[in-house]
Amino acid sequence: MKFNKYNQKNLNLVQILSIGFILIILIGGLLLWLPISSSQNNYTNFIDAIFTSTSAVCVTGLTTLNTSQHWSGFGKVIIALLIEIGSLGFASFFVIFSQLLGKKITLKNKLLVQESMNTFSVENIVEDIKSILLFSFSLQLLGGIILATQLIPEYGVKQGLFNSIFHSISAFCNSGIDLFESSLINYNKNIVIIFVISLLIFIGSIGFPVILEILRNKDNKRLSIHSKLSLITTLILIVTGALLILLFEYNNELTLGKMEFEEKTLSSFFSSISLRTAGFYNINLIDMTNSSKFLVMILMFIGGSPGSTAGGLKTVTVSIIFLTLVSVVRGREDTECFGRRFTRDLIYKAFTIFFLGISLVILSTIILVYAYKEVDFLSIFFEVTAALSTAGSTLNLTPGLGNFGKIIIMILMYIGRLGPLTVILSLRKNDRNEKYKYPKGKILIG
Template sequence: MEKKSSKNLSPVQILALGFGIVILIGALLLMLPIASKDGTVTPFIDAFFTSTSAVCVTGLVTLNTAEHWTYFGTTVIIFLIQIGGLGFMSFATLFALILGKRITLKERLIMQEAMNTFSLQGLVKLAKYILIFTFAIEGAGALFLSTQFIPDYGIGKGIYFSIFHSISAFCNAGFDLTGNSLVPYAENSVVILTISALLIIGGLGFAVWAEIYNYNGTKKISLHSKLVIGMTILLILVGWIFMFLFEMNNPKTIENMSMKGKLLSAFFASVTPRTAGFNSIVTSDMTLAGIFLTIVLMFIGGSPGGTAGGIKTTTAGILFMTIISVMKNKEDTEIFDRTISKGLVYKAFAISTIAIALIIIETMILSFTELGASLEYIIYEVTSAFGTVGLSLGLTPNLSLVGKVFIALTMYIGRVGVLTLLLALSNKKNGNTIKYPEGKILVG
């Protein structure tokens, strides 16, 4: 019966269940006395929260990563981040290939859901490319970071720090071992630009990078890749300019820095909210305008098929271009001289509406449970959890038990739930052929 029920599970259900199992295993490992520096058992809720944050590549923590966890604990965390960022199906495929096991149709369907691709064709080859590409980029990132971390921490610790932060950055997780994120390196161009590059590459999506890698000038770049690249560049540049303007006269953040430090910090503050979680300036010291801009960027997030969260750049792009089309009195949404199907537009609006509703409901719940916390702090924390970002104004370590549970649940939904909804909507066909008479409703 167990085998039968397992076969009846849809690919989407298997993905959601798989992430849940990985989170639980990670929590049990982090509870072990060997994982904490004081040699005691870490409370289940904190181990569970940390494991959820790692698997969901978020970065929100109730315990300071550098101060609480041993090398065993941080190694468990980085493995959870790697599995969560790439998806457990990528690793399952890797082990299957090593063992010479054939990938079944059912497994290919699950891989298609996990990688958010258009078809089943070439999935195993794509999985191989993803793993090779990931390890190559993370290795290069660690090499660059080691030039700065080895002089600061010594050879052994410096190499470990370099590998940890490279994986954490590429997977858009935001976990750090410095104890204060990248604030000590705010004016270090090597660290800031290396971490930024890893964040951007991880957030673009593997399908886009595969297309860029295979581009030879004869085949056109797909509409998906054009939209992803265009939206990514636009969000980074607009965020960079406004972050600089909002914080340039703030003595608590960048006012007293050199011009290089100001430009680096403003740039990083634009890149990192796109589901990364690192920060080179103290987030709670930012201006209200800077905090609000960060919330907007966290909500949008990265791109589909990568390691990022949020509603995704493509969803935001479709919404924006739909509004433009309405303003131009056009019947269809048009992007780069291509018409976007109404079904895709409906899905984009559905995802955004559900995301906003989730954040509103979560904010109301935490407003009730977290006495004394300001609305600004709660919205920031909830959006960070939903977008799997990990940036915090300092509320997370002080959350109540109920608050920790709900934030952990929000991280899980942000990593799996909205994606699951998208996949379910895109794969379920409506068998109802009845078409009702058109009705009229006044709007606006």
Template sequence: MKIIDKNMFKFLQKWSAVQIITVGFLLIILFGALVLSLPVCSADGSSTNFIDSLFTATSAVCVTGLVVFDTSVHWSLLGKVVIISLIQIGGLGFMTIATMISLIRGKKINLKERLIIQESLNQFDLSGIVNLTRQIIFMVFTIEAVGGILLSINFIPKLGPVKGLMYGMFHSISAFCNAGFDLMGSISGQFSSLTSLYDNIFAMIVISLLIILGGIGYPVILDFLKNKRISKLNAHSKLVIASTAILLLIGFVFVFAVEYNNPDTLGNMNMKGKLLSSAFQSTTLRTAGFNSIDLSLTKESTIFLMIIFMFIGASPASTGGGIKTTTIAVLFLTVKDFLFGKDQIQIFERSISTETIRKSMVIFFMAISIVIVGTLALSLTNPQFSILECAFEVTSAYATVGLSIGGSPNLNIIGKFIIMILMFLGRVGSLTIFTAILSINIAKKDRNIKRPNGKIIVG
């Protein structure tokens, strides 16, 4: 074991934090794909095609939820355990899991490992990073355990105590990690997601709360637990809560209004079902990937709004994807304050740094570019899908949402690879990946050279 630790330390010394995170996720995906391809992981005892196993492992580790097989029907008990384990690793982050194992073993966390943890958790300060990791691990497992017990109350009467508890824990972890994997295929039909629970108030509320808690980010939850009152929270937490609440409200009102009379979605539901489904569908756009209505039958305007909301996604240092709520909030505030002629961008009596604004612009530009290129690539390689279906699938993959209207099972091999690449870019972070690649070749001597201003006309 000491030899392994020594070799691991040498490995960590050679790579930057972002490079280790990128390679680490890749290795976990490959390992998961190899295990899932084994006959023992499929329900019928046959080997699963490696490409499909790789797609499933990528979707699980990247907490996306796009699948080529119905999880409940195709995979054996072991296969389901592997999938939920990959989801847990992907949701927490492999460095958080590695830190937990090291702490259990009593191993000291060195500086290099602390830097990697800091990068993976998207934290500004290195001090107290190990203690923060402990708090996150305890908080996540507590929330998932409570959610699993609550959901098992719904499943046990139908499935029995053992299977009911298993279903409760699986869906609790999947919901908190914003993964979107479900086991409802054997109950309500393959690829049905949570449509059979559309009017179940208890189940919908519990799952929605798990999605929201997983999507607002660990720093916000810990900040709230520490200060107890919203007025005492830091600027980041306030901005996350405000932007999340606004998006949830807009999504709810839009889906409810547009789909109200659609006979294929909300039209034939009673008022309770309409309200629950509208609220749940708005919540799941925070990159959770569950659905309580058939999305392929929703109106095009609803699909277009979903694409926008999926693109925005969850919040930083969370289990969700997307460009993040704070990124879009910073860009909105920048535009607003620029139009009003303000020199400083401000929120909650705090100014936003130029570096934060620049990073938000880079993230937005990179994300929109990737989605456009991905949509065109998928449309060209899978002409059976409309451009709207391709845009939806691509955005869902890149934002690690997991919702689908075109159907991942119907993608050809090239299409599956495109979606896998997008899921990986979305989970690890395109900015992180490109930084990891470019950090090798960027000429350091040119970084700090200041040149005279060039007058460029824009607008």
């Protein structure tokens, strides 16, 4: 009784969400630590088990162990379940199970789901969850069936079907964890696998609010400004990223140099789609030019759209910042787009998230560069950006880090999944609204 009283009065929704993710990570880590999860039937190093659980729940894709070789079938199933729970939100599953058990869905539960899924309102939230889960599972199943036509001939029925479902889940959830030795490099010429994985990543990254709006837009109504910004920004990032990767890697003999033009184009588009949010790769990232690596870092930092399975600052956040800069240059008082203006609170939030993201990347890079002086700076910078962006693209630095480095990366993945601003709000005490304002101060800028 005392706990419930404390929980209701002292824990806000953001704090409940933050603690919930920690608990799921710990439970997943404990399960992966057990011998049953290891292919050798041995206890896994606890830090590595927690790291894998964190990466799965935060749908990042960075790993310290070879997923295919180290984990048993049970361990791989646990990883897949953690990816699902982490991407679709534990609050969503909680609400559905509560309803199946006949329990009342309280307003606080609905608000928790709203915070977890990053949706606009709690109206019809339970029906929205059902639609999202049904769509997600159906699409993952369909993706798995199509992938199975390519993988069963190679691995056999049982292993081929398992690999297909696992990679369909990992792709839609933008996780990037794979069961192959070198991601999709060996399937670089397989149009079916590359197309299916790309499509799953794309749909997962545009956000559930956008998906629901498209599914329910039967009367050809105009899309909301949020959906327009999400889709347009995503397409711009994909096309621009593909063209630049094609340019930077066109003559690189270690990546695209030896390919035919059609294969170069396909690989460039897949890299632009996947490396931005998921982490699957069909050309070796380590062999990429520094220009491409830096481009991938920018794409990862931006990430997917709000309410999606992808991480990063989010496409709409970056769009708002860009539109604000355009408005300032043009001498406009308001940030405008598609005949609408945005509130100052929204603009302040976008710039705050951007500043926090940049600050975390810089601070973490400085710490790891100091702790691992023998490691290349760009590799650390890249890994830190990937962790905070929950993108999973890697230069293979993570397995070689000591426990200290792995803990830093885990913290970044956790912050990236919840969002830097969400984490800070969860640590802040509930302040009373101040009923006074200070006099205006004048300073010089620029």
